[in-house]
Each structure stands twice: as structure tokens, then as C-alpha cells.
Amino acid sequence: MLYIAAHPDDENTRLITWMSKEKLFRTAYISLTRGDGGQNLIGSELSENLGLIRTRELMAARAIDGGEQFFTRANDFGYSKTSNETLDFWEKEKVLEDMVYVIRKIKPDVMICRFPPDSRAGHGHHSSSAILAKEAFDAASDASKFPYQVAEFGTWQVKRIYWNTFRFGSNNTITEQQLKLDAGGYNILDGKSNGEIAAESRSQHKSQGFGVPSQRGTQLEYFSPVSGDTIVSDPFENIPSFWEQSPSGKVISNLLKKIIAAYNFQNPSASVDQLLTVRSLIRKMPSSTIQIQKLKEIEKIIKDAMGLWTSAYSYRERYAEQDTIHITLQSILRNFPEATLKVNGVIYSDSSNSISLSKQLFQSRKMVLAGSITNSQPYWLKENHPLGVFTIPDKKKLESHGMMYLCWYLLNCLLKTIH
Numbered sequence: 001m002l003y004i005a006a007h008p009d010d011e012n013t014r015l016i017t018w019m020s021k022e023k024l025f026r027t028a029y030i031s032l033t034r035g036d037g038g039q040n041l042i043g044s045e046l047s048e049n050l051g052l053i054r055t056r057e058l059m060a061a062r063a064i065d066g067g068e069q070f071f072t073r074a075n076d077f078g079y080s081k082t083s084n085e086t087l088d089f090w091e092k093e094k095v096l097e098d099m100v101y102v103i104r105k106i107k108p109d110v111m112i113c114r115f116p117p118d119s120r121a122g123h124g125h126h127s128s129s130a131i132l133a134k135e136a137f138d139a140a141s142d143a144s145k146f147p148y149q150v151a152e153f154g155t156w157q158v159k160r161i162y163w164n165t166f167r168f169g170s171n172n173t174i175t176e177q178q179l180k181l182d183a184g185g186y187n188i189l190d191g192k193s194n195g196e197i198a199a200e201s202r203s204q205h206k207s208q209g210f211g212v213p214s215q216r217g218t219q220l221e222y223f224s225p226v227s228g229d230t231i232v233s234d235p236f237e238n239i240p241s242f243w244e245q246s247p248s249g250k251v252i253s254n255l256l257k258k259i260i261a262a263y264n265f266q267n268p269s270a271s272v273d274q275l276l277t278v279r280s281l282i283r284k285m286p287s288s289t290i291q292i293q294k295l296k297e298i299e300k301i302i303k304d305a306m307g308l309w310t311s312a313y314s315y316r317e318r319y320a321e322q323d324t325i326h327i328t329l330q331s332i333l334r335n336f337p338e339a340t341l342k343v344n345g346v347i348y349s350d351s352s353n354s355i356s357l358s359k360q361l362f363q364s365r366k367m368v369l370a371g372s373i374t375n376s377q378p379y380w381l382k383e384n385h386p387l388g389v390f391t392i393p394d395k396k397k398l399e400s401h402g403m404m405y406l407c408w409y410l411l412n413c414l415l416k417t418i419h
Contacts, residue, residue, distance in 0.1 A: 020067050079123060242290055
């Protein structure tokens with residue numbers, strides 16, 4: 001499911017929580033802007049500096065509700081009364097291109113808009129997000145639109161798109177004839193309701209003062225159809241899972257069911273050998289963005305089941321270009337007999353590129369970061385930009401990796417392969 005709106009804090013965290021944690025769907029939010037034009041209740045930062053804060057708030061929210069975060073190059077240039085004005089400033093085709101890129105990459109089955117394409121949305125940014133969502137829904141399946149994306153990801157036909165109707169004060173767009181579902185369930189494993197998790201997520205939008213109380217019990221969400229095969233009783237009705245679409249996927253699905261049935265929560269490592277078999281089977285599937293995503297997911301499960309913990313840190317907060325960057329890697333394997341941690345991008349004193357891990361043996365290794373590192377900064381602010389859109393030559397950076405801190409770089413270099 002891909003949720004679409006204009007700003008940080010526009011997203012429905014309860015629905016995202018329900019989709020990702022209860023239904024276990026891959027769930028993402030694309031915020032067309034980073035909220036640069038908003039107000040700041042926690043400091044003096046405004047414009048791009050506020051956009052940095054609100055980007056981090058969005059990422060903190062997704063870490064709680066389980067969603068992924070994407071952006072476009074649209075800049076929140078301030079209040080706009082009409083969608084025509086907004087789309088003119090945003091250079092509409094550029095933002096549409098970014099949205100189609102995300103759709104073709106993650107291949108959602110369902111898209112959901114927060115706002116309608118008219119005055120009920122409140123202002124021009126909101127209504128524009130709905131207008132662009134419908135156009136992106138159509139364009140993603142059209143091979144003539146942004147052909148460089150087609151060469152990498154192919155086209156993609158989203159099954160259906162809805163508007164998640166709402167009641168904001170006196171602005172009530174909900175009717176009982178609309179499709180509805182209860183997103184207020186209780187998550188036994190987390191020991192919290194979806195409403196409680198969603199409140200924690202939404203309360204990360206501190207610069208906007210959007211802390212909200214926890215909600216418990218039945219919480220209905222309503223949906224109005226926009227396009228696609230929307231004559232169904234459930235937004236995800238008649239949509240097969242990834243595993244159901246190929247013979248090898250069915251084999252993997254059956255194996256996963258056996259692993260779950262035999263799972264021992266007191267000894268998760270007992271599942272590792274079979275999980276490694278699953279990883280091997282996924283690797284043999286035809287390459288696609290979904291196959292790559294499944295591989296990442298199974299590897300995270302394997303690491304968690306093994307009890308692998310790692311931390312890489314530098315000795316100073318800042319370095320200048322050409323400085324030698326000394327770092328320390330700490331690691332421990334807490335729930336598995338042994339493994340090998342292969343590393344890249346660093347230099348050891350013993351010239352080794354791997355670490356032998358043994359159960360409950362804490363290790364601390366000093367190393368030097370190899371290669372030259374340029375000054376790190378938010379990628380969307382590296383170049384001068386007009387009022388309405390940021391200048392981002394590399395579209396692959398439209399995901400949640402909003403700011404590159406050294407520790408993130410190190411972990412990407414270090415945690416390459418686990419055997």
C-alpha cells in the first residue's frame with residue numbers, strides 16, 4: 001500500500017500501523033514535500049532548516065508504525081490557495097515523474113490518498129497531492145511515460161486507488177455508504193492497540209505540535225473509490241500475494257508456514273537453518289525490486305534470530321575532507337553458535353576483511369575507513385534550486401535516507417554479508 005499526501009504529518013498513522021503491523025503488508029508513505037513552509041513550535045529553524053527537522057520527524061514516525069518513507073523533489077514553498085498555483089510552482093511534470101518512479105520501484109497493489117482533488121482538501125498543496133496521485137496511477141502503466149524508468153523497473157499497474165475520507169472539525173467527508181474497515185485492532189505481540197502505536201508515531205511531529213492521545217477500541221476508516229477495480233468489499237480483495245504468483249514462491253510460502261508453526265520463541269535460532277534455506281530459494285527467483293525487498297526482509301529476520309548486534313562509531317563528531325577516520329566496530333552473536341561477518345570499506349590492522357563471531361563473545365575492533373569521503377549533507381540541498389522544486393539529479397535518492405550521517409555510512413559498508 002502506498003499512502004500519498006503533501007506534507008509530513010498529513011499521513012494517517014493509524015492506517016499505516018494497521019496495514020504494516022496487523023495485515024503485514026509492505027506499507028509506504030510518499031510525502032510530496034518535506035514541510036519546509038510550515039511553522040516551528042520547537043525552535044527558530046524555518047524553510048530548508050525546518051524541512052530537515054520534519055524529514056527526521058517523518059523517519060522517526062515510520063520507525064514506530066512500520067512504514068517506509070519516500071519523498072519527491074517538491075518544495076513546500078508556503079501556503080497556496082489553489083492547485084493550479086501549486087502545480088505551477090512544483091513544475092508538475094517533475095513531481096509526477098518522482099511519484100511514478102516510486103510506484104514502479106515498490107509496485108504497490110493499492111494507492112490511498114489523504115485528500116480529494118478539490119476545495120474539500122483545504123488548500124492547494126493538499127488538493128494537488130490527489131490530482132498528482134491519480135495521474136501517477138495512470139502514468140505508471142504507460143510505457144511512453146518516463147521511459148528510462150521502464151528500462152530499470154518496467155511498468156506497473158496499480159489495482160485500485162482510494163481517497164481515505166476524513167472528519168477534520170466541521171469538514172466531514174465521511175458517509176456510511178463508503179467502504180470502511182476497522183483499523184483499531186489490538187496487536188498482541190506489541191501489547192498495544194494500533195491506535196496506541198499510531199499515537200506514538202504521530203507524536204513524533206513535534207515541530208508542528210501534533211502530539212495526540214492514544215486511541216483504543218474500534219476505529220473505523222472510510223474510503224471513497226477514485227479509480228481501478230474498486231467494486232470490492234475490502235481494499236485488498238482479490239490481490240494475490242507475491243508468493244502465490246510463481247511455483248517457487250509457493251514452495252517458499254509453504255516452508256515459511258512450517259517455520260512459523262515450529263517457531264520457539266525461547267530459542268529463535270532453532271529456525272535459522274530453515275531461514276537460510278528460504279534465503280537461498282529467494283536468491284534463485286527472477287530478479288525484481290520485490291525479490292530484492294524479500295531478500296532484505298529474510299536477512300533481517302535471520303540476523304534477529306541469531307541475536308546479532310553490531311555498532312560502529314567514530315572517535316570524533318566531525319572530520320574534514322582527507323582526514324583519516326578511525327572507527328570502532330563492536331559486535332556480539334547472542335543466540336547462535338558461530339558466524340562470519342564480512343566487511344567492506346574499512347582497513348584493519350591485520351588486513352582481514354572478516355570477523356569470526358562466536359556465541360556470547362563480545363568483540364571490539366579498531367579500524368580505519370578506506371577511501372575518500374566527501375562532505376556529507378542533505379542530498380536535496382547540494383545544489384541551488386528554484387522556489388518550487390529541489391534539484392536532485394539522482395532519482396534513486398528519493399527514499400527515506402534523508403541525511404547521511406557517518407554511522408549510517410559505516411553500517412552500510414560493514415554489514416554486507418553474514419554466513
